[in-house]
Amino acid sequence: MKRYLLLFFCIQAVLFSSAQKNNLDYFVSQALASSPLLKGYEYQLSSLSLDSMILRASLKTQVNFVSNNSYAPVIKGWGYDEVITNGQQISALASANRVLFNKKNVNAQMAGFQLQGEMARNNRRITELDIRRTIAEQYITVYGEQLSLEFNDHINEMLRREDSMLKKLTQDNVFKQAEYLSFVVTRQQQLLNTSQLRIQYAYDFAGLNYLSGVVDTAIFVLAEPVFNSIPAETAFHSSFFKQFELDSLKLVNDRSIIDVGYLPKVNIFGDGGYNSSLAYRAYRNFGTSVGVNITVPIYDGKQKKLKYSRLAIEERTIQFNKDVFTRQREQQLFQLRQQLMQTEEQIDLINKQVKYIETLITVNERLLATGDIRLTDFILALNNYFNAKNLVTQNYVSRLKILNQLNYWEK
16 A cells, blocks of 8 residues: 555656646746856855955954064175164064944945845846746747647648548549649648748757756647736836936945045054064063054045035936936836737737638538538638638737736836
8 A cells, every 4th residue: 555655646746847847937947046147146145245244353453463573784884874774673563453433434334235235136136037038038939839839730630631531522523633632732731831830849949948057858838828917006116226226325325435534533553572673682672562543634635526526427327317217118018018908909800710710611611521612712711720820829929928028027
């Protein structure tokens, strides 16, 4: 009993795994996992985290060991002035240094790291959207070819059945040999089209695997792609508009860094150890020293004002680019929605025509059996049917591609 249960669960697992590979989400997830761009953003975020830790570590007291040792000999009155060099010097010191009142500077830099992290995450999100759109575009192309192949296989089977009947009727002199040959040519052309489509389908399926980073040569039936539209009122919360928001926040942070650069700076330092010229009582030259360094900016040639002017230009550029992008996005969405509406109307019209043609073909098939219709009229009806069904597929694929574009711009 346990063996049967184990076998049952193994079969279910295999079937579930296969089912998961035939939908759009599978190929998108594979593409996201194998994208070097997304991996680069992950490394960038890790690097920014380390930069923040390095900055925090730099706030602590810095301790160093410093040793300066020199000898400047004077030979027969020739040499460096001993007043300057002391002849020789030996020092072995432990020094400590710390910047005081540095909180505003640190906060500005930390805010800069956080903004860079947000920008990297937002860029990663936009890259994900680009990947999803690209994979979906290829997936829809392959899916459309799959629909065409299914229809062509159905048609080929129907023509095979008709061929058997028409061949017999021609032998019975119900139809002329020339009429029958016209039908054979139509059937052979349909088989040739199917063969060509199958080659293109295999090529595009391989392209889908390549774009997704899937190493597999198997071809299987794809599920219909599904797109969930997002309400337009959420547009300004999208990643595209988030980029402009982050750029503006970066300018605010840049102003803070400029302001911090003009604050007084206080640095305390100290050292202790051995420092001697060996000139007098060298054994007693152990000691310590402490000090403070204060820097107060007074005049820098109006650099601060010029830096502010540069940031103002960047701010105007960001606002201009945002306005242009907003208009182009609205125009793009308007055109896509209009195309979607027209395409759906076209699909409805063609489907109605297909129903009429299917009814006509059914009637013609009955008339063929008794020879009450010309074979050329039946071939014409078949060609109209082929063309109408191909138009349905083309418009359906166009509809899916429009939905893919809408799904991209509305996120």
